[in-house]
Amino acid sequence: MPEPIALHLLLPRVPDIELVAIEGLEKLAHHLGLAAQKVGEAKLIVAEAVTNALEHAGGDRPSVRVEFTVTTDEICIFVQDNGNGFDPAGVQDPELTGKLHAPSKRGWGLKIMKSLSDDFRIESGAQGTTIIIRKLLS
Numbered sequence: 001m002p003e004p005i006a007l008h009l010l011l012p013r014v015p016d017i018e019l020v021a022i023e024g025l026e027k028l029a030h031h032l033g034l035a036a037q038k039v040g041e042a043k044l045i046v047a048e049a050v051t052n053a054l055e056h057a058g059g060d061r062p063s064v065r066v067e068f069t070v071t072t073d074e075i076c077i078f079v080q081d082n083g084n085g086f087d088p089a090g091v092q093d094p095e096l097t098g099k100l101h102a103p104s105k106r107g108w109g110l111k112i113m114k115s116l117s118d119d120f121r122i123e124s125g126a127q128g129t130t131i132i133i134r135k136l137l138s
């Protein structure tokens with residue numbers, strides 16, 4: 001079992017802060033010599049998860065906790081916000097044909113994250129939302 005490397009971040013809601021998380025993951029991946037395509041997919045997952053979390057984080061101090069645990073076998077991504085939570089089962093899966101004529105073109109983040117993950121879990125409640133993702137590298 002390869003030794004994992006972890007990075008823990010607590011992001012305030014300031015413009016472009018999701019780039020810090022993405023770059024952090026990139027540095028770990030570079031250190032471990034991980035395959036560029038898998039890392040690119042993981043960065044996309046992080047961008048979607050962190051932007052959702054930043055958008056919905058709440059309270060006096062909106063903040064988002066991000067944790068990466070990386071080995072040469074897998075990337076684990078943990079993103080937690082302190083927002084009001086939501087019911088994932090109540091979110092409709094987007095469809096391209098429907099979205100073409102819909103007033104809002106948004107609603108792709110969860111679908112993108114799921115499709116690029118090997119394991120995707122959401123825990124959400126009144127205290128906030130946690131997303132836990134596992135992406136295998138082989």
Ligand SMILES: Nc1ncnc2c1ncn2[C@@H]1O[C@H](COP(=O)(O)OP(=O)(O)OP(=O)(O)O)[C@@H](O)[C@H]1O
Binds near residue numbers: 106109110
């Ligand atoms: N961390 C979160 N806290 C609360 N609600 C969330 C969170 N993440 C997602 N949601 C809810 O799930 C819906 C779908 O999220 P998703 O990322 O798929 O789409 P979006 O953020 O609305 O649009 P896009 O990601 O395409 O810009 C959101 O509109 C929101 O209602």
Ligand SMILES: [Mg+2]
Binds near residue numbers: 051108109110
């Ligand atoms: Mg989104």
